Amino acid sequence: MERPQSTVRTVPEIPAFSYEDVLGVVSPLEAIERVREGFVEYASGEWAMPAKTYLDASPNGDFRAMPARGAGLAILKWVTSFPGNPSAGLPVVMGVICVSSDTTGELLALIDVRSVTALRTGAVAAVAAQELAREDASTVGIIGCGLHGGWAARCLAAAEYGPGVLYDPDPEAAGSLAGELGWEAGAREDALGCDVVTCVTPGAEPVVRAGDLRAGVHLNLLGADGPGKAEAELEVVESCTLFCDEWRQASHGGELTGAVEAGRVRREDVTELGSVLTGSAPGRPDAEAATLFDSTGLAIQDVAICLAVLEAHRAGAVRPSTVRL
Amino acid sequence: MERPQSTVRTVPEIPAFSYEDVLGVVSPLEAIERVREGFVEYASGEWAMPAKTYLDASPNGDFRAMPARGAGLAILKWVTSFPGNPSAGLPVVMGVICVSSDTTGELLALIDVRSVTALRTGAVAAVAAQELAREDASTVGIIGCGLHGGWAARCLAAAEYGPGVLYDPDPEAAGSLAGELGWEAGAREDALGCDVVTCVTPGAEPVVRAGDLRAGVHLNLLGADGPGKAEAELEVVESCTLFCDEWRQASHGGELTGAVEAGRVRREDVTELGSVLTGSAPGRPDAEAATLFDSTGLAIQDVAICLAVLEAHRAGAVRPSTVRL
Numbered sequence: 269m270e271r272p273q274s275t276v277r278t279v280p281e282i283p284a285f286s287y288e289d290v291l292g293v294v295s296p297l298e299a300i301e302r303v304r305e306g307f308v309e310y311a312s313g314e315w316a317m318p319a320k321t322y323l324d325a326s327p328n329g330d331f332r333a334m335p336a337r338g339a340g341l342a343i344l345k346w347v348t349s350f351p352g353n354p355s356a357g358l359p360v361v362m363g364v365i366c367v368s369s370d371t372t373g374e375l376l377a378l379i380d381v382r383s384v385t386a387l388r389t390g391a392v393a394a395v396a397a398q399e400l401a402r403e404d405a406s407t408v409g410i411i412g413c414g415l416h417g418g419w420a421a422r423c424l425a426a427a428e429y430g431p432g433v434l435y436d437p438d439p440e441a442a443g444s445l446a447g448e449l450g451w452e453a454g455a456r457e458d459a460l461g462c463d464v465v466t467c468v469t470p471g472a473e474p475v476v477r478a479g480d481l482r483a484g485v486h487l488n489l490l491g492a493d494g495p496g497k498a499e500a501e502l503e504v505v506e507s508c509t510l511f512c513d514e515w516r517q518a519s520h521g522g523e524l525t526g527a528v529e530a531g532r533v534r535r536e537d538v539t540e541l542g543s544v545l546t547g548s549a550p551g552r553p554d555a556e557a558a559t560l561f562d563s564t565g566l567a568i569q570d571v572a573i574c575l576a577v578l579e580a581h582r583a584g585a586v587r588p589s590t591v592r593l
Numbered sequence: 594m595e596r597p598q599s600t601v602r603t604v605p606e607i608p609a610f611s612y613e614d615v616l617g618v619v620s621p622l623e624a625i626e627r628v629r630e631g632f633v634e635y636a637s638g639e640w641a642m643p644a645k646t647y648l649d650a651s652p653n654g655d656f657r658a659m660p661a662r663g664a665g666l667a668i669l670k671w672v673t674s675f676p677g678n679p680s681a682g683l684p685v686v687m688g689v690i691c692v693s694s695d696t697t698g699e700l701l702a703l704i705d706v707r708s709v710t711a712l713r714t715g716a717v718a719a720v721a722a723q724e725l726a727r728e729d730a731s732t733v734g735i736i737g738c739g740l741h742g743g744w745a746a747r748c749l750a751a752a753e754y755g756p757g758v759l760y761d762p763d764p765e766a767a768g769s770l771a772g773e774l775g776w777e778a779g780a781r782e783d784a785l786g787c788d789v790v791t792c793v794t795p796g797a798e799p800v801v802r803a804g805d806l807r808a809g810v811h812l813n814l815l816g817a818d819g820p821g822k823a824e825a826e827l828e829v830v831e832s833c834t835l836f837c838d839e840w841r842q843a844s845h846g847g848e849l850t851g852a853v854e855a856g857r858v859r860r861e862d863v864t865e866l867g868s869v870l871t872g873s874a875p876g877r878p879d880a881e882a883a884t885l886f887d888s889t890g891l892a893i894q895d896v897a898i899c900l901a902v903l904e905a906h907r908a909g910a911v912r913p914s915t916v917r918l
Contacts, residue, residue, distance in 0.1 A: 279611070284916045286604070318646050323660040323667055325695045331667050333658045335648040342648055342656050344671040346691045348698035362698045364691055364918060366671045370650045373673035373687045378703065380918040591609045591916040593689060593705040 281590035283377050285577055289588050290383035293580040294573060296419070296426035299391035300398075304545065306572030307395065307513075309338055311542025315568050319516065328352060331363075336567035339575050342370040345567055347381045349493065351470065359415075361385055367574050377581075378591070379574055382415070388569035389468075390419030392513065392541075393488045394427040396561040397464045399544055400511060400552050401486035408432035408451070409459030410466050411475050411499075412491060413441040417468035420490065424464065425449050435459040466490065471497030471523075478503035486552075487560045489523040498526050500560070508560035509553055510538040517564040524562050538562075606915035608702050610902055614913050615708035618905040619898060621744070621751035624716035625723075629870065631897030632720065632838075634663055636867025642893050644841065653677060656688075661892035664900050667695040670892055672706045674818065676795065684740075686710055692899050702906075703916065704899055707740070713894035714793075715744030717838065717866075718813045719752040721886040722789045724869055725836060725877050726811035733757035733776075734784030735791050736800050736824075737816060738766040742793035745815065749789065750774050760784040791815065796822030796848075803828035808881045814848040815888045823851050825885070833885035834878055835863045838894075847889040863887075 294302075309315040315338030323331040329350030336343055347363040354360065363381035368374060397405065408429045410421045413436035421432060432451035435458070436442040442453035459465060460480045469475050471492035478501050487508065489499045505527045512518035515538060519528045527533035541561065543549035552559050580586050619627075634640040640663030648656040654675030661668055672688040679685065688706035693699060722730065733754045735746045738761035746757060757776040760783070761767040767778035784790060785805045794800050796817035803826050812833065814824045830852045837843035840863060844853045852858035866886065868874035877884050905911050 284918060286918050316649065318648055321643050321646050321658065321660055323643055323662055323669075324641065325662065325667055325698070328696060329698060331660065331669070331693065331695075331698070333646065333660045333669050335646055335656065335658045337648055337650065342650055344648075344656070344658050344669065346669040346671075346693070348693070350698040353698065356697070358697055358699065362700060363693070364700055364703070366689055366691065368656065368671070368673070368688070370656075371653060372681070372683055373650070373654060373656070373675040373678065374683065375687060375689055378689070378916070378918065589916060591703070591914055593609060593611050593703065 279592050281592060282375055283581060283588040284591050285377060285379045285586065285588045287380045287383045289586050290380055290387070290577055293586040294387055294576045296390065296423040298576055299387040299573060300394045300423055300427055302572040302576045303388055303391040303569050304395045306338065306568045307542040308545050310568045311540065311546045314338065315571065317566060317568050320567065334567040334570070336571045337370050338568060338571040340370055341571055341574060342368045343567065343571050343574055345381060345570050347385065365570060365574060367578065375593070377578060379577060384570055384573045386415055386419040388573050389416045389490060389563070389565060390423035392563050392569060393420040393466045393490060394423040396488055396511070396541060396563070397424060397429060397486055398427060399541065400559045400561055401464050402484050402552070402555050405463035405486060406430065407462035408464050408466065409462035410434045411456060411459050412436060412468040413445045414468065416490060418445050420466045420468055421445055421449060424466065429464055433458045433462055464488070467499040469499055471499050474498055474501045476500040476504050481507055481558055483556045483558060485558050487558065488563060489560060490563045492523040493564060494521050495525065498523055502527055502530065502532060505560065506532055508558045510560055511541055511544065512538050512562040513541055513564055513566050515540060517566070518562045522562045522564040604917050606917060607700055608906060608913040609916050610702060610704045610911070610913045612705045612708045614911050615705055615712070615902055618911040619712055619901045621715065621748040623901055624712040624898060625719045625748055625752055627897040627901045628713055628716040628894050629720045631663065631893045632867040633870050635893045636865065636871045639663065640893050640896060642891060645892065659892040659895070661896045662695050663893060663896040665695055666896055666899060667693045668892065668896050668899055670706060670895050672710065690895060690899060692903065700918070702903060704902060709895050709898045711740055711744040713898050714741045714815060714888070714890060715748035717888050717894060718745040718791045718815060719748040721813055721836070721866060721888070722749060722754060722811055723752060724866065725884045725886055726789050727809050727877070727880050730788035730811060731755065732787035733789050733791065734787035735759045736781060736784050737761060737793040738770045739793065741815060743770050745791045745793055746770055746774060749791065754789055758784045758787055789813070792824040794824055796824050799823055799826045801825040801829050806832055806883050808883060810883050812883065812885045813888060814885060817848040818889060819846050820850065823848060827852055827855065827857060830885065831857055833883045835885050836866055836869065837863050837887040838866055838889055838891050840865060842889040842891070843887045848887040
């Protein structure tokens, strides 16, 4: 049997943007602006995001397939959460973002998932602080100085918050970040005494306890990403004015999930960040309130960063390797 | 602000298998065996497949995110259905399959989506015929000789069915395939007179009508993939012994959907192919029955082909390009 002739097909070179390509071309400040725009577009109904799908890979972790569409792009983020990986020298978060044209369906780019995830996770901490923290807020406390804690710190610094106190059970992680940013390493209690407190821990046990809450603080809780995980005690959640990135995700796999399941928090108690950004819902009620933002991580944030990468590429600012499929 | 040091990371070369790489290394006969194994593993509970997610891209089409796990692999297929694309010289089906290790989460390969989809779609037509057609079935009718119709014909030929009659509204498409396989181009009615009739049309209007059905025929219906689409009239569906690849997909976006919605077909009227292959459900009842197999296309079929590609690569049979992310 002869080999069939292939049908008419073009074989474009698809750019493949590495970790270094992405971080070299999208600054923390640009990430903040892009992510802010993404939330506004999504809240306005311009961008779309179906629910993410989980593929269980017990006992090691799971894969998530996260599609979203915006600004002419259709993306699919294929990303792991393999919590035990660091003990084998591998990252928790691995994968790739496939970026296609939503007009022709053509694959436009492949983008490293870790860099985009780090930027968009860090950026939303700054967007939420700008929108929800007291107007005179300046000092930053970071609890958890891993990859995402580091990028939250960098983005908050880029948004001119600081100085900051960095806490991590591993003093070297806190010290290294402190050296980079000119901030200082400190105790958990010192970090909790700052105006904008950002937690990026595994969520295995609460790091913000009932007695830690102070009037006027803004809490960004970025770590809890699944059932049973929480960074704040239930009493803290109940005492705060509550915000989240998306109710659907936050109520099922975020910081708020435990409180929702316990019947202590209802839909009407929580405001989505996008609604505050578009002005359709109020933000911080007054200077005395403690505000809590639950970030679960949305694929529209990834769209926003991918858009920045592709625009930088079009402008010649980055030279990725390419691949033919 | 200094650039952060990157954390410990390995940057492996990820193989990227092109359309030609895949079709050059996985023969139709191997595709058939692999897809058969995939159905058996899935029916046995060894492989897993969450529901696919659709991302609407109206008015041009949609994207599908299809995860699945099997044989140590976790895959995500990111694939378009853009029906109007051929008029712009682009394929209907475009995209990429991301293949990861389900043990470490590492990305192992990127694979062209068109070749894998063509092979697994063609292969299931042969598997279903081997399992459900009369034992003495030999002749093949193909209705619709596009990319997938062509691969169904090649796989049926590889499984030693034939000779065949090929029908397509475009005589050149039918003629070219006839020349390749040593079969003949003919009328729709001639194709419908064969033992194994395989339809791979857009499903916009039925090509198997009530008067066309003959005792003992086996019908593979591969084309209908969404609401309102059908290749057979309702009377045909009602007169056949019914099989499908997966009830969940077939009842919501396949040939059977219209009959299910009309209340004419219920879950207990339809047997999944995997159950027949594992022996947990009967196949063809007798030589006189007309059997109908509704193929909607499963991500576990893609896992099966990806596994073949990766094994061929390990054996040195293919030299893909590589990419670093």
